[in-house]
Amino acid sequence: MHAQIVLFDGFDPLDVIAPYEVLYAGGTASNGAVTVELVSAEGVREVVSGTGGLALRAAAALDPGRAGLILIPGASGRVGEPGEVPDQEIGAGEWRQDEFIPVLLGRTLTTELPTLMKAAMENPEVTTAAVCGGSLVLAMAGLLEGRYATTHHLGLDMLDATGAHAVHARVVDDGDLVTGAGVTSGLDLGLYLLEREVGPRIAHAVEELFAHERRGTVWRHRGPAPAAL
Structure with missing residues (x-):
């Protein structure tokens, strides 16, 4: 499995580095069955x-035709108070370090990323993953309508508003779409993808290496609906 992790201006470093390290270690543990690279639109x-101005280098252009995994991270910036309306216009001028997270996520819509991800999600050989606000990038691009997904708990209402089915879970598996909630869920998401795509023994070896136990049950739209507890 080849994984492309997408960088965009204002991305959250932990959303990128956590799954990158997990998948990279999975590649080592599986004798090269997993490869991973950083890309941009x-x-x-x-x-x-x-x-803090931390920069990473995209080594290639995002290729929606390449089989494997494409992962979209969220953004890092100002959260703001509940109900606060950002006073910045999407796409207006150069972005700043103190911008609101919704503005940073929305600015991806002015790039080629939505077009590339639409092509990727129409490719039966591609699994799409997202961490935290990465789900909102896809949702705002109109790509998650009718799909089950999660995101940071502060963005669940926004996810619902786009026509997606927002799920309050740490990791949600909707077939060729796998999403993680808050930023540290990138570790859990990466480990689950290793288990699903390469096998539980590889995932367990990486889990032990990182001294991190995956949290929670991976949510799937299967089985009977639970009664009120």
Whole structure:
């Protein structure tokens, strides 16, 4: 399995690095069955995160035709008070380190990322994954209507408003779409993807290496609906 992890201006570093390290270690543990690279919609470039100006380098352009996994991270910036309306317009001027997270996520809509991800999600050989606000990037692009997904708990209402079925769970498996909730869920998401795609023994070896036990039950739209507890 080849994994492409997408960088965009203002991305959250932990959303990227956590699954990157898990998948990279999974590649080592599986003798190369998993490979991973950082990409961007624009191609090779330095991409500045929303955390203290930390930058990572995209080594290639996102390729929606390549079989495997494509993972979208969330953004890092100002959260704001509940109900607070950002005073910034999407796409207006250069982005700043103190911008609201919804503005950073929304600005991805002005790039080629939505077009590329639409093509990727129409490719039967691609599994799409997202961490935290990455689900909202896909949802705002109109790509999650009718799909089951999760995101950071502060964004669940917004996810619902786009026509997706928001699930309050740490990891949600909707077939060719697998999403994680808050930023640290990138570890759990990566481990689950290793288990699903490569096998539980590989996932367990990486879990032991990182001294991290996956949390919670992976939610799937299966089985009877639970009665009120």
